[in-house]
Amino acid sequence: MHNRLSNLKVQDLCTGNEAMGRCLKLAALAADSDVPVLILGETGTGKTLLAQAIHNSSAQAGRHFISFNASAMSDTLLESQLFGHERGAFTGAQKMVKGKFELADSGTLFLDEIADMSALAQAKILRAVEYGEFERLGSERMLHANARIISATNTSLRERIRQGRFREDLYHRLAGLILLIPPLRERVEDLPGLIAAELDTQARSVGKKLTAIHPAAMDLLLHYHWPGNLRELHHTIRTVVLFCHTKEVQPEHVVFQPALSAAEGGAERSPENGAFPAKGPTISAANGDDLSLGTALRHHVRAVYQRTGDNQRQAARLLGISRARLVRHLRAMQTK
Numbered sequence: 001m002h003n004r005l006s007n008l009k010v011q012d013l014c015t016g017n018e019a020m021g022r023c024l025k026l027a028a029l030a031a032d033s034d035v036p037v038l039i040l041g042e043t044g045t046g047k048t049l050l051a052q053a054i055h056n057s058s059a060q061a062g063r064h065f066i067s068f069n070a071s072a073m074s075d076t077l078l079e080s081q082l083f084g085h086e087r088g089a090f091t092g093a094q095k096m097v098k099g100k101f102e103l104a105d106s107g108t109l110f111l112d113e114i115a116d117m118s119a120l121a122q123a124k125i126l127r128a129v130e131y132g133e134f135e136r137l138g139s140e141r142m143l144h145a146n147a148r149i150i151s152a153t154n155t156s157l158r159e160r161i162r163q164g165r166f167r168e169d170l171y172h173r174l175a176g177l178i179l180l181i182p183p184l185r186e187r188v189e190d191l192p193g194l195i196a197a198e199l200d201t202q203a204r205s206v207g208k209k210l211t212a213i214h215p216a217a218m219d220l221l222l223h224y225h226w227p228g229n230l231r232e233l234h235h236t237i238r239t240v241v242l243f244c245h246t247k248e249v250q251p252e253h254v255v256f257q258p259a260l261s262a263a264e265g266g267a268e269r270s271p272e273n274g275a276f277p278a279k280g281p282t283i284s285a286a287n288g289d290d291l292s293l294g295t296a297l298r299h300h301v302r303a304v305y306q307r308t309g310d311n312q313r314q315a316a317r318l319l320g321i322s323r324a325r326l327v328r329h330l331r332a333m334q335t336k
Contacts, residue, residue: 007317008049009057014303016189019182023050030177031057036129038174039152041181044231047152048112050181055108060148063107068100071113075120080137082125089138099136101128104147114174115155115166126170149174184226184233193300194230195221198237199249208241213249220254232257301329 010027030037031054039047048067055065068082076090084099100109117125128134133144151174160166184191195218203210226232236256243253301315305326308314316326 007056008053010050010053011057012307012314013050013053014193014307015187016193016303017182017187019180020187020190023179023181026177026179027054028057030054030179033177034059034148035176036148036174037150037177037179038157039150039179039181041152041154042183042229043154044229045181045183046230047154047181048110050179051108051110051150051152054150055110055148058108058148060106060108064104065108065110066100066104066147067110067112069112070121071116073121075118076137078117078121079124083128083134083136083143085137086139089136093138096136099134101134101145101147102143105145107147109147109149111149111151111174113153114151115153115157115160119167122167122170126167126173129170129173184229188222191222192218193303194233195237197300198233199241202238202241206241208244209247210241210244210249211247214251216251217249217254220251224256228257298329298333301326302333305330 010024010031013024013027015021015024027050037051037054039050041047051067052065055061070078073081079085080089080093080097080099082099082101084097084102085093087093087095111125124134128145129149132146133142135142157166157171157175161168161171184194195213199210199213221236228235236254239255240249240253243255244250305312305315312323312326312330316323321329
């Protein structure tokens with residue numbers, strides 16, 4: 001997964017969803033410039049993945065992509081992590097350590113969950129972003145770094161600004177270009193392919209061979225509202241594969257995580273609280289749609305193959321399969 005992510009480019013990302021398509025077009029424009037990018041989206045929608053893809057498609061590709069989560073951190077620790085510290089700067093500082101800004105020089109610095117930073121942290125980051133200069137903790141010597149900044153949050157920064165909890169000048173510095181990733185529940189067109197690809201990947205990782213998915217099981221997956229988005233999809237499919245000991249996924253293999261309210265407060269499970277599938281996508285086995293695993297997987301393979309301009313080597317790499325296996329998929333599709 002890490003190797004695939006480190007090589008992923010914007011043009012490798014496929015979607016049939018209009019909103020996600022607009023997001024990817026803007027991401028391609030961002031990759032062709034050094035404008036600061038702000039990625040908005042719910043938890044688990046793939047903000048880090050998109051940031052990495054922009055970096056890999058930009059002039060900074062080949063240089064460091066440094067990721068930093070700015071939430072729930074004291075000012076001293078955040079300053080040390082971002083800007084580094086000198087030996088003896090605080091108790092336990094046994095040696096000089098470079099910070100994220102310095103490590104990302106000439107590359108990309110990805111600041112995640114920026115809405116939760118303190119006022120002091122925001123002021124220090126503003127200076128670093130605006131002038132490219134900073135001081136290590138425990139030093140008065142000014143250092144310089146030229147890093148491309150991509151930031152992300154799952155919170156409305158405009159609302160935080162109205163509340164006086166986020167600096168408006170920092171917002172405008174970070175939001176040179178804003179990308180909005182739609183939640184998975186709104187990407188109905190992408191769900192069958194994502195489910196099929198995840199099932200195939202997870203099954204192969206544990207040495208299982210899944211050849212089909214029961215229409216009722218696919219209906220459960222398609223009609224769930226995925227509050228955790230792609231991250232929850234990944235963990236859910238991993239559980240499906242764990243429970244499935246046959247070649248066909250059955251409805252009883254599909255288990256969703258209980259909603260936090262149900263788990264913590266003992267509330268009754270219902271579609272509303274997320275413990276069971278909620279009415280959502282219009283794709284349905286009852287509507288006569290072909291929801292077999294093979295069909296969904298073929299659609300996904302075809303979309304990736306076409307996206308790469310029929311490049312077998314590149315398509316196989318993106319799909320995480322061998323070139324020989326891709327060729328078998330392509331030959332099978334020709335006979336359908």
